[in-house]
Amino acid sequence: MTKLFGTDGVRGTANTSPMTAEMALRLGAAVGRYFKRDGESVHRVVIGKDTRLSGYMFENALTAGLTSTGMNVLLLGPVPTPAVGLLTRSMRADLGVMISASHNPATDNGIKFFGPDGYKLSDAAETEVEQLVVTGVDPLDATDIGRAKHVYDGRYRYVERVKSSFPRQMRLDGLKVVIDCANGAAYRVAPEALWELGATVIPVGVAPNGHNINKGCGSTHPQTAAEAVVAHGADVGICLDGDADRVILLDERGRVGNGDQFMGLMAARWAAEGRLKGGSLVATVMSNLGLERYLQGHGVGLERTGVGDRYVVERMRQGGFNLGGEQSGHIVMTDYATTGDGLMAGLQFLAELVQSGKKASEVLHVFDPVPQLLKNVRFAAGQTPLDMESVKTAITEAEAQLTGNGRLLIRKSGTEPLIRVMAESEDEGILNASVDHVVQAVEAAVTA
Secondary structure, three states, rough: OOOOOOOEEEEEEOOOEEHHHHHHHHHHHHHHHOOOOOOOOOOOEEEOOOOOOOHHHHHHHHHHHHHHHOOOEEEEEEHHHHHHHHHHHHHOOOOOEEEEOOOOOOOOEEEEEEEEOOOOOHHHHHHHHHHHHOOOOOOOOHHHHHOOEEEOOOOHHHHHHHOOOOOOOOOOOOOOEEEEOOOOOOOOHHHHHHOOOEEEEEOOOOOOOOOOOOOOOOOOHHHHHHHHHHHHOEEEEEEEEOOOOEEEOOOOOOOOHHHHHHHHHHHHHHOOOOOOOHHHEEEOOOOHHHHHHHHHHHEEEEEEEEEHHHHHHHHHHHOOOOOOOOOOEEEOOOOOOOOOOOOHHHHHHHHHOOOOOOOOHHHHHOOOOOOOEEEEEEEOOOOHHHHHHHHHHHHHHHHHOOOOOOOEEEEOOOOOEEEEEEEEEEEEEHHHHHHHHHHHHHHHHOOO
């Protein structure tokens, strides 16, 4: 069996290997057995999902697998990924499961696991679970099978937790906020939280039908929300993705501020207030060189990790840091949450607007990014283009072009069959030439 877990759980096209109901059943049994190894009699797991049609299928299959190992299952229904991390801890569960493919199209789906501490499983734990999938799990006696029930107040618990991260006694009265929920997991909780804090809420992407998650809306398509910001004269726009663990912000002109801009803003602010633990921000190798320079100017360090919010969180926990994230909008604030939380990050930005009395355009764009170019090349199952000599040669040549002028990053996506080619350089001619050189070599390799 090929490796199941990528950088963020198991993911793929629904009803196609490995994302089949049969695999979800086996995976549920495997992870249930893994977390029941201590032999205690009472175990529980919480399961959340986003709004994809295939979520029903995977929810039922996982429930069957988990209850077959004696796990008692609590079904949360559509809730954001960070809500699962929160409720796993607060409900004293042994395990949390989120059924979502995040920002991917509706035809995809995925399964993410959280341990009892509310953090995503480690690579070592995932490897052990994969081995149990391969070997299989012996069924329990019929009298020891677990139960399943729906929990209907999960989203309200999450809303209260998100609101508790907002400064006490502060309100959003007078602020007009566009909130784009990507027709995804936050389509109820995000507008509710903003309204309860006093904002005038203009909701976008809050009519999920099983097929329209992330479709022309959300953090991957902020143009829709940007148009709403301008049309309604809003003060700010907040764009979430399908499972609401990432955010892209918009100023009053509809201009985009990505995760790097937000992290730069918050890191400098927290450092000035003495709140930034370890004196550093944790971000991935994808974060812009302009962010690194901005942080240096404010006496803040930058710790870089591999791509994936789980690796950001691992480094934060190792080093005792409390702020990290990704350029794509995963923002992790461990003072408040165990994983990226788009809504919570959005509220922190709104608090900054209220405290400063400034417009979003004056606060959101804190540094000028070094020109960055990212191109993706799709490959077929079984192909390994990065192992081809022609591709290796092209990468070496592109790196030579960029020496002293920028940097090159080539990686295989952990969530899709893509080779990602990214470069940064203040010389845009060299930037375009170096990326195109590698892309052409990869394209030639996958079509040969």
